[in-house]
Amino acid sequence: MKVILPVAGKGTRLRPHTHTKAKSLVHVAGKTVLEHIINRLESLKVEEYLFITDENGQQIEDFMARKFPALKCRYFVQQQRLGPAHAVALAAPAIDAGDDLLVVFNDTIFVTDLSQIPQLCAQADGLIYSKEVEDYQRFGVNVIKEDRIVDMVEKPDTPVSRLAQVGLYYLKNGQEFMDAIERTIKAGETVKGEYYLPAVFMRMISEGMILRAPEIDAWLDCGKPETLLETNRYLLQGRHHVHGEVENSVLIEPVHIEQGAVVRNSIIGPNVSVAAGSCIDESVIRNSIINANNRVKSLVLEESLLGDSVSLLGSPRRMNIGDHSIIEMDQ
Numbered sequence: 001m002k003v004i005l006p007v008a009g010k011g012t013r014l015r016p017h018t019h020t021k022a023k024s025l026v027h028v029a030g031k032t033v034l035e036h037i038i039n040r041l042e043s044l045k046v047e048e049y050l051f052i053t054d055e056n057g058q059q060i061e062d063f064m065a066r067k068f069p070a071l072k073c074r075y076f077v078q079q080q081r082l083g084p085a086h087a088v089a090l091a092a093p094a095i096d097a098g099d100d101l102l103v104v105f106n107d108t109i110f111v112t113d114l115s116q117i118p119q120l121c122a123q124a125d126g127l128i129y130s131k132e133v134e135d136y137q138r139f140g141v142n143v144i145k146e147d148r149i150v151d152m153v154e155k156p157d158t159p160v161s162r163l164a165q166v167g168l169y170y171l172k173n174g175q176e177f178m179d180a181i182e183r184t185i186k187a188g189e190t191v192k193g194e195y196y197l198p199a200v201f202m203r204m205i206s207e208g209m210i211l212r213a214p215e216i217d218a219w220l221d222c223g224k225p226e227t228l229l230e231t232n233r234y235l236l237q238g239r240h241h242v243h244g245e246v247e248n249s250v251l252i253e254p255v256h257i258e259q260g261a262v263v264r265n266s267i268i269g270p271n272v273s274v275a276a277g278s279c280i281d282e283s284v285i286r287n288s289i290i291n292a293n294n295r296v297k298s299l300v301l302e303e304s305l306l307g308d309s310v311s312l313l314g315s316p317r318r319m320n321i322g323d324h325s326i327i328e329m330d331q
Contacts, residue, residue, distance in 0.1 A: 001045060001046055001047060001099070001100050001101070001102060002049075002050060002094065002100075002101055002102075002174065003041060003044075003046050003048075003049050003050065003103075004052065004088055004102070004103045004104070005034075005049060005052070005104050006052040006084060006087040006088060006103075006105055007022055007023075007034070007052065007053055007106050008052050008053050008054040008077075008078040021056065021059060021308075022053075022054075022056040022057075022060055023106065023107075023223075024037075024060065025059060026222065026228065027273070027275055027291050028222060028228055028231050028235065028289060029232050029235035029236050029256055030256040030258060032063070033106060033109060033222045034063065036109045037106060037110075038067075038071075040111075040114070041102070041104070041114070044102070044114055044115075044117075046071075046102075047099075048072045048074060048094065049064075049071055049074070050074050050091040050094050051064075051073060051074070051076070052076050052077075052078055052087045052088065052091065053075055053076070053077055054077065054078055057077055060075070061075060074091075074094055076090040076091055076094075081194070082193075082195055083190070083193075083194030083195040084194075084195070084197055085181050085184060085195035085197050085199070085200050086194070086195045088103055088181060089181045089182065089185065092178040092181075092182070095174040095178050096174075096175075099175070100170070100171065100172050100174055101169075101170070101171045101177060102114075102168075103168070103170075103197075104167070105167030105168070106222075107167060107222055107223040108166055108167045108168070108219060108221060108223075109220040109222060109235070110129070110168050110216050110218070110219065110220070111216060111218035111220070112129065112168075112214075112216035112218075117170055120212065121170060121212070123210065124148070124172070124211060124212045125171070125172050125173065125176075125204070125209040125210050125211060126169065126170055126171045126172060126177070126204070126209070126210075126211045126212075127169065127170040127212055127213070127214055128142055128165055128211055128212070128213050129165075129168035129169065129170075129213070129214055129216050130142050130163040130164060130165055130213040130215055130216070131163070131164055131166050131216050131219040132162045132164075132215060133164045134162070136156060136159055136161065136162045136164060137155055137157065138164075139155065139164035140152060140154045140155070140164065140165045141153055141161040141162065141163050141164055141165070142163045142165060142213040143160055143161045144213055147212065148210050148211065148212055149205060149211045149212065149213050151202075152165070152198040152201060152202055154191075163213055163215070164219075165198075166219045169197070176209075177200075177204075180200050180203050180204050180207075181195075181200050183203065184199050184200045184203055189203075218234065220234055225305050226303075228289065229287060229288070229289065229303060229305060232271060232273055233271045233287065236254040236255070236256060236270075236271055236273065237254060238254065239254055240254040240256075241255075241256045241257070242255065243258055243259040243261075244257040244258055244259055244260060244261035244262060244263065244274065244276070245261070245262045245263070246262075246263045246264075247263070247264045248264060248265050249263050249266045249267065249268060250267045250268070251263075251268050252267070252268070252269030252270045252286070253270060254270060254271065255268050255270070255271075255272045255273070255274070256272075256273040256274070257273075257274045258274060259276060260277055261274045261275065261276055261278045261280075262278070262279045262280070263279075264279075265281060265282045266280050266282060266284065266285070267283075267284045268284075268285050268286075269285075269286060271286065271288075272285050272286060272287070272288050272289075272290070273289050273290065274290045275290060275291045275292040276292055276293075277292045277293035277294075278290050278291070278292060278293060278294040278295070278296070279294070279295050279296070280296045281297040281298070282297060282298045283297065283298060283299045283300065283301065284299075284300045284301070285299075285300075285301045285302075285304070286301075286302050287302055287303050288301050288302065288303065288304040289304075289306070291307050291308045292308045292309070293308055293309045294306050294308070294310045294311070294312070295310070295311045295312070295313070296312045296313075297312075297313045297314065298313065298314040298315055299312060299313075299314040
């Protein structure tokens with residue numbers, strides 16, 4: 001199997017955190033998004049990882065060489081912003097006869113058992129992993145009949161289906177898939193000037209191929225600050241890890257404090273991850289992500305996301321308050 005990882009998106013919804021780094025290198029629950037994804041692929045026999053990058057591609061290469069030096073990786077640069085299908089097509093030179101493919105888009109951390117792929121795809125040509133959602137109007141959905149996909153509808157007005165596509169795809173025949181993308185691009189089947197995978201899949205279905213839509217256990221969006229914090233809470237469940245230095249502080253589980261982080265005279269948690277190099281003093285922090293090399297002092301933070309090398313310094317207050325007083329103070 002070969003795995004295609006398109007990581008060339010600009011991550012505009014995560015700005016300012018993606019102004020200086022690739023969005024797949026944003027931290028959540030003690031790891032980068034990309035590290036979470038690679039860890040979830042370890043159960044597979046992956047021959048090669050094929051990355052589709054942009055001008056931040058060197059960051060991805062450096063990260064993979066440092067964190068996963070034993071993995072075989074190849075990199076392709078998307079020079080033009082022509083959509084997801086165009087990005088995936090750039091990996092075509094690396095696809096050989098007999099290769100099966102897994103395509104994983106990096107806005108999402110998935111929870112599912114990928115070892116079940118052979119059984120799920122035994123009588124099919126591919127799998128379009130899905131998740132049932134209530135707000136189906138926001139997504140492209142799969143319409144199912146007799147256990148196979150018969151249609152795909154982008155942001156439907158009526159509930160023709162609630163099975164949203166989650167950005168995780170398996171194709172049994174990689175070369176056939178790449179051929180279908182090439183024909184779709186040659187036919188000029190675009191949406192607002194970009195090429196998308198649903199047009200490719202519908203072409204495959206019209207040619208008689210069978211695609212199924214297995215449902216994943218959890219779909220963890222990392223594309224926006226608020227959803228990144230939700231994902232942080234989900235991933236920290238049952239994972240109370242303290243590897244850094246903690247002095248005279250209260251930790252409310254779960255928290256993840258990396259080795260090299262320092263917490264002093266503070267209350268941390270629940271649902272807080274603190275990256276290496278950060279120092280937190282005299283603060284109260286909950287439901288937040290504190291990235292690397294930050295300094296936080298004398299503050300109360302909630303639902304906060306700090307990038308790298310931030311200094312955030314408050315000041316303690318001294319008060320002399322009499323009986324029956326009501327004091328309300330904004331931070």
